[in-house]
Amino acid sequence: MLFLRTPRVLHSRVATCLLLNRKVPTVAIRCRGYSGRAESAEQLHKVLINSSDESLDRSFNILMSILKEPSLGQNIREIVYHKTPRTDVEYEMGEFQRHLSDQDMQLIQTAVRKAGFRDQKADRVVNMLMQKTASSNQKGTYGPLGYVSNDDIRGVFLAQALAVILISVSPNLVSLAMTRPFDNYFGLWWFPEQWNEDEDVHFPLDKFLRRTNAHPEGKLYLQNLRDVYIINEFPCLMNVHDNYYRTDFMGCLPLFDRLPAIESVGIDLLDVDDNGRQDIEHMTSNISRIRVNHSSLHPVYLARLLYASKVIREFQYTIGGRAPGGHGHQFFTPIPVFKVLCEHKDTLEKLDLDVESHLSIFQSRYDSNIEDHFSEINPEWLADEEEEPHEFQFLTSIWKHEGSLRDFGALRSLSIGIGLLLYYAKGVYVSPDNKRRPFMLVDCLPENLEYLYIRGYERGLNVNWDIQMDHLFAYYKSGNSKLKVLVGIEKMIPNAEDLEEPIRPKSLRWTLEKIGYESDEG
Incomplete structure (x- = not known):
């Protein structure tokens, strides 16, 4: 009762603190005169x-x-x-x-x-x-x-x-x-x-x-x-409800990316808006956690997105749930994104890439040297210096970075397809040899890795993959590693895939309601 005689401003401050700990109901039970004000605070x-x-x-x-x-x-x-x-x-x-x-x-x-x-x-x-x-x-x-x-x-x-x-x-x-x-x-x-x-x-x-x-x-x-989520719902020109939506996501970043406490940004159903912003200055953004899910983007766009961050602690990019529109199926060249991530070897804690169905070469599972197919990729291959000078200059600037998964000392959680896992474990270097030396995945894992979720591995389709997974599973069971969770060896976890339009049944179509946001879609 003495508390109720204190100024109302004190009541609001107490309610604010209690809300953070979810303890308002307890106080309301013991102090009935306070419950109405607590409910108001909860509603706010x-x-x-x-x-x-x-x-x-x-x-x-x-x-x-x-x-x-x-x-x-x-x-x-x-x-x-x-x-x-x-x-x-x-x-x-x-x-x-x-x-x-x-x-x-x-x-x-x-x-x-x-x-x-x-x-x-x-x-x-x-x-x-x-x-x-x-x-x-x-x-x-x-x-x-x-x-x-x-x-x-x-x-x-x-x-x-x-x-x-x-x-x-x-x-x-x-x-x-x-x-x-x-x-x-x-x-x-x-x-x-x-x-x-x-x-x-x-x-x-x-x-x-x-x-x-x-x-x-x-x-x-x-x-x-700390966190901004861009609700991507408006179908721009040439978009229909079965497609990913073109929106200027990169153009949204200057609305909040330099705020003092900002940490993370997220969006879903993203396709690149050709009329929108295509780049941000190097290391000018305070955003350290980027989540782009159920989307279809060119890897160079993703690399530019990462390039803007001063520090990267988390990167999540997944495809699937919609059909590609005017840009078609995006081939995911694995090098540009990893080159930029190599700038953040000491800070990256979580990496989630579900893109393997956008790398057609990894679908050729009978080839035991899949990871060598990307050895000849370079800036000239990805951008024409005369027709796309700005793109070529960007790619040239990031091509100096190199490394392998082993170098990512802060990485604790990794969700990735089997092909990309082995490719990044073997390493992306400035001047790779066409015939790089043999390696074992267990020797190339980040030393602090605790969670490994592998997509797309099915025993019997690739001899090299079977050998690598057998050694990895034995290493995990030995208890000599820091791995606490290993998923995807005993049971195959499928890679996400784009859908074909018209999407039938419609229950397959990923919608914003699935994460708690209503949509204007018909």
């Missing part, structure tokens, strides 16, 4: 924002509660923003649909200014916040994919404005899931010299994140953000 732990009228109202009410009692904002740990721009148009100001007291209006205007918006831009964001519904009587417009209703256009701005201000009043935010907050059909990154941030970035969430990421110092928000 995760906020969902989209353009439905219900979501707009709920998000606005949460925002007003925090503005009136700022300590409540400390409870928010995760925000999900779910509305993709379908065309790049200006916001049209409208009559206020919310009627607030002068005091509440002052709270809104102050919050908008604290989020970094000034003058006309601040007026626009305030106007967005004062709308209750995405519906309007105004006409829509035609975007690159056809007619876009005004409700759809307007809904993006309203949801983004709420997301911006809620982020700005949530200092303990650690997780952000969002759809791409900008439209990129016309290729923003092809002509960076023509792009003026102050003039051309008018989606409020896009502008807010881009500006904060460029200069995060001194801000009270986004200092604790």
